[in-house]
Amino acid sequence: MDEVPGALGTSAGLALRLGQTVFSTASLLFMCLDVEFYSYTAFCYLVTVMGLIIPWSITLLVVDAYSVFVKCLVHQPRMILIIFFGDMVLSYLSLAAACSTASVTDLLLNAGASFCPVKLCSRYQLSAAMAFLSWFLSLASSLFNLWLLPSL
Amino acid sequence: MDEVPGALGTSAGLALRLGQTVFSTASLLFMCLDVEFYSYTAFCYLVTVMGLIIPWSITLLVVDAYSVFVKCLVHQPRMILIIFFGDMVLSYLSLAAACSTASVTDLLLNAGASFCPVKLCSRYQLSAAMAFLSWFLSLASSLFNLWLLPSL
Numbered sequence: 001m002d003e004v005p006g007a008l009g010t011s012a013g014l015a016l017r018l019g020q021t022v023f024s025t026a027s028l029l030f031m032c033l034d035v036e037f038y039s040y041t042a043f044c045y046l047v048t049v050m051g052l053i054i055p056w057s058i059t060l061l062v063v064d065a066y067s068v069f070v071k072c073l074v075h076q077p078r079m080i081l082i083i084f085f086g087d088m089v090l091s092y093l094s095l096a097a098a099c100s101t102a103s104v105t106d107l108l109l110n111a112g113a114s115f116c117p118v119k120l121c122s123r124y125q126l127s128a129a130m131a132f133l134s135w136f137l138s139l140a141s142s143l144f145n146l147w148l149l150p151s152l
Numbered sequence: 153m154d155e156v157p158g159a160l161g162t163s164a165g166l167a168l169r170l171g172q173t174v175f176s177t178a179s180l181l182f183m184c185l186d187v188e189f190y191s192y193t194a195f196c197y198l199v200t201v202m203g204l205i206i207p208w209s210i211t212l213l214v215v216d217a218y219s220v221f222v223k224c225l226v227h228q229p230r231m232i233l234i235i236f237f238g239d240m241v242l243s244y245l246s247l248a249a250a251c252s253t254a255s256v257t258d259l260l261l262n263a264g265a266s267f268c269p270v271k272l273c274s275r276y277q278l279s280a281a282m283a284f285l286s287w288f289l290s291l292a293s294s295l296f297n298l299w300l301l302p303s304l
Contacts, residue, residue, distance in 0.1 A: 041258050042255035096247055099251045100251045101255075103194035103197075103251075103252035103255055
């Protein structure tokens with residue numbers, strides 16, 4: 001079996017999972033800490049989706065770390081397929097959350113400082129940016145695992 | 153070569169393309185006709201994305217119709233791969249547009265009738281719903297073509 005860099009059990013895959021974990025946690029923290037996010041539907045949705053992505057990323061981070069540092073993992077086609085579909089679904093969800101957050105923040109910024117103080121709005125923007133980065137890494141993981149699939 | 157229902161050149165594929173064309177055109181018309189959509193970034197984005205999806209769907213609708221009604225089409229792996237990636241990219245774009253539109257409309261509805269008259273807001277909602285349906289059909293087309301790929 002040939003190694004696909006970025007797929008499950010490689011060091012590039014480990015780096016991708018680490019990035020997903022960091023960015024999704026950052027997005028959640030920027031949105032949640034000290035901010036009344038639950039007054040907007042889009043922000044609640046972002047928090048929900050990030051709450052799904054973080055455990056998924058951490059689980060696969062642990063699997064990758066085990067595989068890289070301890071011993072080689074046996075690739076089963078069924079497992080790779082499940083991980084591919086999971087990554088794809090989560091990447092769609094995180095893109096949707098990032099876009100909703102970005103568009104609502106843009107609208108609030110245009111509405112003026114009475115609706116959204118500058119400091120608060122910049123935190124919403126940072127949260128949306130982190131969610132976009134997390135989406136990009138999920139998509140990359142999903143495509144690398146798809147690439148690995150026919151060789152199994 | 154086995155036939156995958158819903159892939160390029162089948163009657164189910166023709167139905168999927170027809171649905172995409174109808175829903176994306178409906179989404180564009182609900183947003184554009186008699187509505188000042190260009191005052192919101194999210195709505196401009198929806199119009200741009202629908203302007204990309206409509207020619208793509210119509211082109212593949214013509215290819216499918218030719219293949220179903222006139223003669224069988226020769227499947228080339230390279231062509232199927234291009235169509236798969238095109239569908240996937242467009243499905244991500246249309247999901248992003250649908251989510252942005254839906255969240256902005258939701259915010260405007262909550263802000264009250266002075267920001268968004270009820271008749272106008274229901275048109276935005278319809279436009280977002282049509283964009284979601286168009287996303288769903290693009291995703292289905294993309295997955296069916298992906299399924300066809302290994303058998304070529």
